[in-house]
Amino acid sequence: MRFLLDCDPGHDDMLAILLAAQHLDVVAITTVSGNQSLPKVTANALKILELAGLQEIPVAAGLARPLVAEARHAPEIHGESGLDGAELPEPRRAPIEEHAIDVILQASRRHDDLVLVATGPLSNVAAALVRDPPLAQRLVEISLMGGSTATGNATPAAEFNISCDPEAADVVFRSGVPLRMFGLNVTHQVVATAVEVARIRELGGRLARTVADLIEFVRAANERVFGASGAALHDPLAVATFIAPELIELREMHVAVELHGALTRGMTVCDDRRRGRAGDRIAGREGVARGAPPNCRVGVRADAPGFFDLLVETLARY
Ligand code: BDR
Numbered sequence: 316m317r318f319l320l321d322c323d324p325g326h327d328d329m330l331a332i333l334l335a336a337q338h339l340d341v342v343a344i345t346t347v348s349g350n351q352s353l354p355k356v357t358a359n360a361l362k363i364l365e366l367a368g369l370q371e372i373p374v375a376a377g378l379a380r381p382l383v384a385e386a387r388h389a390p391e392i393h394g395e396s397g398l399d400g401a402e403l404p405e406p407r408r409a410p411i412e413e414h415a416i417d418v419i420l421q422a423s424r425r426h427d428d429l430v431l432v433a434t435g436p437l438s439n440v441a442a443a444l445v446r447d448p449p450l451a452q453r454l455v456e457i458s459l460m461g462g463s464t465a466t467g468n469a470t471p472a473a474e475f476n477i478s479c480d481p482e483a484a485d486v487v488f489r490s491g492v493p494l495r496m497f498g499l500n501v502t503h504q505v506v507a508t509a510v511e512v513a514r515i516r517e518l519g520g521r522l523a524r525t526v527a528d529l530i531e532f533v534r535a536a537n538e539r540v541f542g543a544s545g546a547a548l549h550d551p552l553a554v555a556t557f558i559a560p561e562l563i564e565l566r567e568m569h570v571a572v573e574l575h576g577a578l579t580r581g582m583t584v585c586d587d588r589r590r591g592r593a594g595d596r597i598a599g600r601e602g603v604a605r606g607a608p609p610n611c612r613v614g615v616r617a618d619a620p621g622f623f624d625l626l627v628e629t630l631a632r633y
């Protein structure tokens with residue numbers, strides 16, 4: 316399989332990139348407005364690749380705003396640069412000329428085994444699907460970080476990536492492309508505390524030191540903003556599932572995006588009523604209507620120690 320990462324780096328997007336580049340065949344990275352403005356997240360993607368010595372992966376900038384909503388960012392978590400907390404090297408190269416949407420479409424025509432990993436708002440992915448609907452048949456799968464089966468973070472109901480561009484998420488969840496969703500319900504099971512930061516720092520070397528400083532920055536931000544003692548490492552789960560599938564348990568559900576609710580816009584409504592076969596008995600669910608046909612495999616349980624072992628072992632390779 317080939318992989319294209321559409322992202323808004325972003326501290327946890329950086330971890331997704333570093334994991335993917337060591338273990339998977341990454342054909343391109345595309346950027347989208349999200350954690351910070353498009354120019355900032357694009358510069359961050361290039362800086363991460365510079366730090367990691369990954370000069371051969373092309374970076375293409377995409378949409379500078381969501382399809383319908385106003386652009387929104389998350390400086391309270393990711394800082395003014397979108398990747399505050401460490402000094403990163405200035406990139407020696409620029410993004411390629413092509414727009415992210417063209418890059419996604421070209422990659423899907425060139426490779427019949429393409430998986431999109433989306434760890435920011437889904438604006439680029441949805442725009443590509445709208446521009447060229449047969450893209451839905453050409454993609455093997457979309458693996459995304461976004462949503463939640465439970466509470467949100469941007470609002471009580473909605474997670475940041477989906478909440479930034481709910482219309483785009485709606486296009487993606489209705490597209491018919493096989494989907495994997497890693498929402499807050501599972502990413503909050505993978506929390507980096509001072510212990511994990513120290514473990515990464517102990518690896519030594521510039522990259523490990525920089526990654527430790529960056530995770531420490533979001534850890535402190537999460538403590539300040541949410542009163543949490545650690546930082547949930549959301550985005551790398553959407554990559555880790557292809558490297559070590561046993562780390563994250565997936566369950567089939569139907570997921571729809573709420574677009575109109577005054578309090579619930581951007582919520583992922585996850586139908587976990589399970590499609591029962593005749594005679595099925597699900598404890599406590601007798602008499603409950605069967606769920607809608609699944610359109611997504613949703614991450615429900617993560618092996619956090621296993622994930623951190625993978626992360627540390629991967630960072631040690633740089
Ligand atoms: C998501 O929002 C961003 O801040 C993170 O990079 C992650 O993709 C978590 O809600």
Ligand code: CA
Nearest residue numbers: 325328434435
């Ligand atoms: Ca992200």
